[in-house]
Amino acid sequence: MKITPSSMRGLDLLASSVLILDAEGRIHYANAAAEILLESSFKAIANQTLSALFVDGEPLMQLVAQALAHQFDDKRQDMTLQRVGRDPLQVDCIVTTLDDPATPVLIELRANVQQLKLDREERLLDQSQANKELIRNLAHEIKNPLGGIRGAAQLLELELRDLELPERRRKDLCEYTQVVIKEADRLQTLVDRLLAPHRRPHIVGDVNIHEVCERVRSLIVAEFPHGLTILRDYDASIPEFRGDKEQLIQALLNIAHNASQALAERIAAGDAELTIKTRITRQVTLAKQRYRLALDLHIIDNGPGIAAEIRDRIFYPLVSGREGGSGLGLTLAQTFVQQHQGVIECESRPGATDFRILIPLP
Known part of the structure; x- marks a missing residue:
């Protein structure tokens, strides 16, 4: 040459x-x-x-x-x-x-795109495992003192009712104890959500992924009836596979719900779009194991995109791009998909955020 x-x-x-x-x-x-x-x-x-x-x-x-x-x-x-x-x-x-x-x-x-992809997936799996251990340990550490705090507040409220106090003063103090009890209950709910994927049994059955997609679509349409168009791009040849249908519904719903909330401005303008696309992909490596076929499911929105400062951490627990968000939706979605030997990936830029779910097929 x-x-x-x-x-x-x-x-x-x-x-x-x-x-x-x-x-x-x-x-x-x-x-x-x-x-x-x-x-x-x-x-x-x-x-x-x-x-x-x-x-x-x-x-x-x-x-x-x-x-x-x-x-x-x-x-x-x-x-x-x-x-x-x-x-x-x-x-x-x-x-x-x-x-x-x-x-x-x-x-x-x-x-070497394939090697980069394998390295990214390995980091994602390691991160997910570390998250699981952290969540379990943290949740159990919180539960015991939380029960004590709530019980003490209840006892204190009972004592206040027996004290010789002006009615207005007693009412004010009982409001304080109710704040403690309600906040303890809120934290208990949060802890229960953190532990939910590890407590609930994995119920396996035949799953038609398009039934899952349609269930999620109906729930999103019910919550956002105006201004949001949901596009369906399904591959009807995708076979049924063994999995936990409820877990997959919850995983897709968490992603689609986050996307819909991120589309708030476009929904108000009437041009918000959410696309659910299913395909089959071949010769996929997941968690260092090669699969002949895999479900390739995309949830795509035309929103503002994920902020650059949290883009690499969106699957971490308690990381949220929305004020008031719990930061658990994507963490739980990733956990549910990984229990199906799959993985969730994300690519985001202004105007196009694409969550891609890969799950092995028989």
């Missing part, structure tokens, strides 16, 4: 990153995609060796040395390239020898 000035210009049109090295292994050319991937202009990296760009650039330099020694024509290898002060790059690296003594090596770097 020989690189000419005209073909170099064509390399700038490629989506993959291309580096051309001279006979000493220094960067002679970098296309536009390489500048974006490396977050550096060509002027900044020109005449540098790859070992200068990466903390662990030696494996890549070894491939370059082998190419310079004509040990292969081209070679492919997955690599993790560490950079100082920046996130590591997961890349699919292809090293090719060229028929040009001045620039004998071409390197193509492609972001």
Whole structure:
């Protein structure tokens, strides 16, 4: 393969990153995609060796040395390239020898999307497991003193009724004890919701996902009858699968309800849209296990998007983008879907937030 000035210009049109090295292994050319991937202009990296760009650039330099020694024509290898002060790059690296003594090596770097996806899912599962342990421990730690606080407030209220006090004063003090009792009950309800997924038995049966979607749709329409259009884009070929129908209804409802609340301004304007889309996807890896088929369900809204500062934490318990929100809806949804060996992913930008649910199919 020989690189000419005209073909170099064509390399700038490629989506993959291309580096051309001279006979000493220094960067002679970098296309536009390489500048974006490396977050550096060509002027900044020109005449540098790859070992200068990466903390662990030696494996890549070894491939370059082998190419310079004509040990292969081209070679492919997955690599993790560490950079100082920046996130590591997961890349699919292809090293090719060229028929040009001045620039004998071409390197193509492609972001390894599959590896990034696996890493993200692994972090999500680890995070979810940590959340479960935290929630269980925290909830049990809260329950005992909470019962004592409520009981003490009830006893105090009984004592107040027996004291020689003006009626107005007694009424005011009893209002204070009622505040304590009601707040204790509110916290008890919150604790019960935190523990609900771990207490309720997993009731497995045949699930038709479109019956689940239609149930969720009817509940959302009942709550938001005006200004919100719910679009259905179903794949009728999706088979039934074994699962807990009520858990899946609750998971989808939590997501759809959050989306509907985020659409408040568009609902007022009358142009809010919520799309429920189902598809089948093939050859999916979930929790390090490969599945031939999986349900690919999307809940998409045209709202303002999720705030950037919480986008990476939306499945954490008690994290909410809405004032007054409990921050439990998405946490519980993720827990219910994971109990079906699935996962929920989210992509969000202004005008389009897409929650994607993946669940293995038989």
